[in-house]
Amino acid sequence: MKDETTSDLVQKDVPAAVIKRLPRYHRYLGELIKSGKERISSAELSHMMGVTASQIRQDLNCFGGFGQQGYGYPVRYVYDKISDLLGTSEGYRAVIVGAGNLGRALASTHMFERRGVTILGLFDNKPWVVGTVIHGLSVYASDGLTDFCKNNKVDIGVLTVPKEAAADVTKQLIAGGVRGIWNFANMELSVTEPTVTVENIHLGDSLMNLCYQMKVNGKLPE
Amino acid sequence: MKDETTSDLVQKDVPAAVIKRLPRYHRYLGELIKSGKERISSAELSHMMGVTASQIRQDLNCFGGFGQQGYGYPVRYVYDKISDLLGTSEGYRAVIVGAGNLGRALASTHMFERRGVTILGLFDNKPWVVGTVIHGLSVYASDGLTDFCKNNKVDIGVLTVPKEAAADVTKQLIAGGVRGIWNFANMELSVTEPTVTVENIHLGDSLMNLCYQMKVNGKLPE
Numbered sequence: 078m079k080d081e082t083t084s085d086l087v088q089k090d091v092p093a094a095v096i097k098r099l100p101r102y103h104r105y106l107g108e109l110i111k112s113g114k115e116r117i118s119s120a121e122l123s124h125m126m127g128v129t130a131s132q133i134r135q136d137l138n139c140f141g142g143f144g145q146q147g148y149g150y151p152v153r154y155v156y157d158k159i160s161d162l163l164g165t166s167e168g169y170r171a172v173i174v175g176a177g178n179l180g181r182a183l184a185s186t187h188m189f190e191r192r193g194v195t196i197l198g199l200f201d202n203k204p205w206v207v208g209t210v211i212h213g214l215s216v217y218a219s220d221g222l223t224d225f226c227k228n229n230k231v232d233i234g235v236l237t238v239p240k241e242a243a244a245d246v247t248k249q250l251i252a253g254g255v256r257g258i259w260n261f262a263n264m265e266l267s268v269t270e271p272t273v274t275v276e277n278i279h280l281g282d283s284l285m286n287l288c289y290q291m292k293v294n295g296k297l298p299e
Numbered sequence: 300m301k302d303e304t305t306s307d308l309v310q311k312d313v314p315a316a317v318i319k320r321l322p323r324y325h326r327y328l329g330e331l332i333k334s335g336k337e338r339i340s341s342a343e344l345s346h347m348m349g350v351t352a353s354q355i356r357q358d359l360n361c362f363g364g365f366g367q368q369g370y371g372y373p374v375r376y377v378y379d380k381i382s383d384l385l386g387t388s389e390g391y392r393a394v395i396v397g398a399g400n401l402g403r404a405l406a407s408t409h410m411f412e413r414r415g416v417t418i419l420g421l422f423d424n425k426p427w428v429v430g431t432v433i434h435g436l437s438v439y440a441s442d443g444l445t446d447f448c449k450n451n452k453v454d455i456g457v458l459t460v461p462k463e464a465a466a467d468v469t470k471q472l473i474a475g476g477v478r479g480i481w482n483f484a485n486m487e488l489s490v491t492e493p494t495v496t497v498e499n500i501h502l503g504d505s506l507m508n509l510c511y512q513m514k515v516n517g518k519l520p521e
Contacts, residue, residue: 100504164514178404276509282322287498292386
């Protein structure tokens with residue numbers, strides 16, 4: 078159990094714009110930890126991340142007066158601070174609904190465990206998929222979804238079902254007490270419960286951004 | 300061939316902030332076309348999209364004086380205008396590098412064709428995957444990647460390979476004349492060629508945003 082008061086204080090002090098940038102810092106710091114780096118200066122981090130050193134100092138000073146002049150930031154400490162702030166220390170539990178290619182791809186990454194989220198299993202309605210095991214995770218029948226979420230205190234539902242099924246699955250997840258929906262179903266979910274958070278992934282929008290930038294870049298003088 | 304002069308003019312007139320919002324309009328208008336709707340008012344669109352009607356008028360008036368008072372916007376016309384502007388009419392050709400679960404998931408969606416991008420095939424280095432067919436698309440051996448891109452005028456490389464292989468594959472793609480990289484390899488690619496556009500997908504960052512919002516929402520009074 079972490080110190081709620083400190084955490085609340087910190088949260089209030091960090092502007093929303095900084096919060097949005099923190100996952101990227103978290104990613105880079107994670108890589109530094111893996112490579113055995115213990116301290117890093119804002120100049121080095123600036124070079125790695127393509128952000129100005131003053132931006133980095135401004136962002137990271139938001140939550141603590143570390144980063145002593147000349148010593149650099151303690152990598153693990155900053156990483157843990159960001160983890161705490163972003164909720165990766167909450168111990169969230171998740172299920173993936175839809176055991177198709179995308180569901181399998183997500184189940185096979187380390188993305189969840191790296192962010193403190195435990196995947197408890199996958200759900201699918203195809204009889205030939207139910208009962209199989211994907212990367213050590215069981216695939217359960219969809220009709221048990223709500224009960225499973227209730228019994229296992231599931232916090233997050235990852236939606237990789239077809240668009241047509243998304244609204245119905247969301248209802249079942251919320252009925253099971255789920256408070257966060259990570260939506261890959263390529264449609265905007267309208268959830269009225271204020272306690273439920275939805276994060277939509279729209280890969281197609283990203284593809285369009287790429288095409289647009291390519292078009293603009295293609296018109297630059299060589 | 301489209302009218303370059305008009306397109307250039309239009310592009311100059313649309314602010315970057317509006318460009319970023321256009322893929323979402325494109326998505327909603329696409330749904331309206333499918334449902335047979337021919338005209339839509341800013342009020343209706345506002346209700347669907349959760350954006351103010353005045354924002355919608357401001358955004359869509361950027362490229363044309365349509366939206367006559369009382370008549371609403373001509374759905375197909377606005378959709379086509381946005382398609383043109385965003386580069387979906389450029390006829391881009393793509394390959395997916397990495398025929399694992401994620402590569403297969405992407406190959407099996409309609410995401411590309413809906414945005415005017417044609418997938419020509421997948422590439423993988425595993426001998427037991429090479430030669431198979433995924434959703435009508437052949438899987439080729441990775442060592443032929445550069446030549447294939449040259450011979451088939453490939454514009455876009457979709458990267459679903461492991462992080463470790465990403466830099467090398469990117470070099471091969473660029474050597475083959477590819478001008479756009481859609482990067483799912485979960486690492487920031489540093490590409491020095493100014494004519495090459497990189498769009499990075501960081502699913503983990505989105506997961507962290509979800510966790511953070513859940514943490515904040517969990518502290519709201521019930």
